[in-house]
Amino acid sequence: MTRNKRFSHLQGVASFDVVILGGGINGSCLFDALCRKGYRTLLLDKGDIASGTSQASGMMIWGGILYLKNLDLRTVFHLSRDRNRMINDMSDWLSPVLLRYLPSVRSGRSKWLVYLGLWLYWLIGFGARRMPGSENSFDEQSFLKETETKGSLTYEEAFLRSSDARFVQHWVFPHQGADQVAMNYCEANGEYSTNERLWRLDLKDILGGMEHSVTAKIVVNCAGAWADEVNTKFGIVSPFRHVLSKGVYLGIQRSPAHKTSLVLELGEHDDIVMLVPWGPISMWGPTETMVQNLADGFSVTREDVDYLLEHFSRRFLVPLTRQDIVSIRCGVRPLAVDQNFNADCYPLEISRRQEAVLSPDKPWVSCYGGKLTGCTRMADRVLGIIAGAVAPSGLASRQLPLVEMEYVTFPGMPEPVPSAKWCLEQELCCTLEDYLRRRTNIAQWVPRMGLGRDDINLLAVWAIAIELAGGDLTRAERLLAEYRQQVARQFDDLIRVE
Numbered sequence: 001m002t003r004n005k006r007f008s009h010l011q012g013v014a015s016f017d018v019v020i021l022g023g024g025i026n027g028s029c030l031f032d033a034l035c036r037k038g039y040r041t042l043l044l045d046k047g048d049i050a051s052g053t054s055q056a057s058g059m060m061i062w063g064g065i066l067y068l069k070n071l072d073l074r075t076v077f078h079l080s081r082d083r084n085r086m087i088n089d090m091s092d093w094l095s096p097v098l099l100r101y102l103p104s105v106r107s108g109r110s111k112w113l114v115y116l117g118l119w120l121y122w123l124i125g126f127g128a129r130r131m132p133g134s135e136n137s138f139d140e141q142s143f144l145k146e147t148e149t150k151g152s153l154t155y156e157e158a159f160l161r162s163s164d165a166r167f168v169q170h171w172v173f174p175h176q177g178a179d180q181v182a183m184n185y186c187e188a189n190g191e192y193s194t195n196e197r198l199w200r201l202d203l204k205d206i207l208g209g210m211e212h213s214v215t216a217k218i219v220v221n222c223a224g225a226w227a228d229e230v231n232t233k234f235g236i237v238s239p240f241r242h243v244l245s246k247g248v249y250l251g252i253q254r255s256p257a258h259k260t261s262l263v264l265e266l267g268e269h270d271d272i273v274m275l276v277p278w279g280p281i282s283m284w285g286p287t288e289t290m291v292q293n294l295a296d297g298f299s300v301t302r303e304d305v306d307y308l309l310e311h312f313s314r315r316f317l318v319p320l321t322r323q324d325i326v327s328i329r330c331g332v333r334p335l336a337v338d339q340n341f342n343a344d345c346y347p348l349e350i351s352r353r354q355e356a357v358l359s360p361d362k363p364w365v366s367c368y369g370g371k372l373t374g375c376t377r378m379a380d381r382v383l384g385i386i387a388g389a390v391a392p393s394g395l396a397s398r399q400l401p402l403v404e405m406e407y408v409t410f411p412g413m414p415e416p417v418p419s420a421k422w423c424l425e426q427e428l429c430c431t432l433e434d435y436l437r438r439r440t441n442i443a444q445w446v447p448r449m450g451l452g453r454d455d456i457n458l459l460a461v462w463a464i465a466i467e468l469a470g471g472d473l474t475r476a477e478r479l480l481a482e483y484r485q486q487v488a489r490q491f492d493d494l495i496r497v498e
């Protein structure tokens with residue numbers, strides 16, 4: 001069903017058991033869980049599904065080894081258990097991978113102490129993963145400076161096979177029942193009617209301008225870094241809030257010798273920095289910077305880029321320059337803290353806990369924190385809260401197989417990708433960014449967000465714009481112009497040499 005038809009379809013199902021605000025990993029995984037239980041559920045995102053932080057992660061499904069340094073054993077225990085479950089239950093979506101920790105010659109941190117830490121981590125993870133090992137010789141040494149390593153220590157985590165955005169979307173699009181609706185680019189306003197014991201919500205389709213009203217017995221705020229803003233808008237007071245930490249990765253062309261994820265000591269704040277192989281690129285990062293507002297959090301600065309280039313050149317034989325950058329990804333970690341938290345600290349010192357809380361006076365659940373790893377734990381927790389307040393009134397929906405995916409090729413992509421026409425019809429794909437960044441990895445793997453150096457792929461992108469616009473050339477021109485402006489702002493300005 002196309003997006004417009006889906007929005008019109010809402011006319012017939014105006015009353016829902018649950019409305020979820022936010023289609024990142026938390027909202028999407030919850031949507032799947034509720035649909036399976038027979039809740040009549042509406043998932044709304046004010047942008048595209050997975051267009052927030054969930055498209056900008058490191059794509060690791062991991063036990064949280066980094067949090068061992070704060071002795072946050074509870075978080076490590078939970079994340080390790082989540083990781084193990086996900087590896088067992090979702091082998092189509094993720095696969096176990098070996099990571100290589102490189103103790104630095106300069107840091108003075110004892111390699112054997114780290115090794116001991118890896119064994120402790122392995123034990124907390126129920127001994128379910130490959131045992132830690134020590135390897136002195138490995139392929140990646142061919143591009144590492146000798147001073148950077150005293151050999152390597154290996155351990156096992158898991159990595160998403162296609163992308164984080166695709167992982168999020170797989171919870172959403174296969175639910176196409178009459179009582180389960182997901183809408184992107186849709187804004188909700190409204191209030192709680194105490195007499196009717198219902199939320200009355202006015203929806204606005206941000207792209208088409210259509211308006212529509214629905215009711216819900218309970219609303220769940222899964223807006224991630226925007227959760228506090230959404231709570232304020234609906235008059236909800238919560239015992240928790242978010243602290244925001246910006247994270248940036250650079251994508252660079254992958255060396256054939258880059259086979260395993262490298263974990264390097266950052267040399268600051270006891271943090272690490274990683275080089276992660278992903279298709280034809282290697283991701284270098286992430287940064288970890290406390291930000292006060294969302295606008296700063298979701299925009300990469302030239303300083304962020306300089307910082308990552310500088311750290312790369314310190315460790316690898318061939319220095320990295322702006323011209324080597326293939327892509328840039330940026331997200332804001334929503335870190336759950338108590339409302340009265342006011343410590344001034346490095347974000348890594350803040351626990352990566354998850355919280356879900358039901359408001360005392362209105363049927364409204366707020367979700368705080370959470371990661372891709374642990375998404376099913378968060379969904380189970382919220383499902384438990386909802387089950388105590390509202391009974392499902394619809395039919396349980398199983399994920400239906402979508403119409404068979406159509407594949408096409410794109411210059412520079414190593415494998416065929418789903419066609420724009422298919423994504424338009426099956427997956428609410430509306431803009432060039434939706435398609436190039438989230439329905440495919442083109443914008444991450446092909447330079448300049450898919451346009452290519454010197455606009456070499458302009459014609460290919462234009463053909464996609466025409467498909468997304470359903471053949472309407474005026475609309476296609478607008479889509480292309482908007483995307484080119486985005487590329488200028490989010491890529492060209494950052495890599496321009498001054």
Ligand SMILES: Cc1cc2nc3c(=O)[nH]c(=O)nc-3n(C[C@H](O)[C@H](O)[C@H](O)COP(=O)(O)OP(=O)(O)OC[C@H]3O[C@@H](n4cnc5c(N)ncnc54)[C@H](O)[C@@H]3O)c2cc1C
Pocket residue numbers: 021022023024025026027044045046047048049050051052053054055056057058059060061062186187188222223224225226230245246247248249286287330331332333334369370371372373374
């Ligand atoms: C650099 C970096 C690396 C990371 N690496 C990993 C990793 O390797 N493994 C891991 O497990 N985790 C990782 N994380 C953490 C993880 O990515 C995030 O915690 C997670 O994606 C947050 O998901 P979310 O659903 O809470 O928020 P989001 O994905 O941000 O989703 C929130 C959604 O709400 C929507 N929204 C906002 N306001 C409204 C509104 N008013 N109405 C409707 N919708 C609204 C937004 O458009 C957005 O789509 C990383 C994070 C960062 C920043």
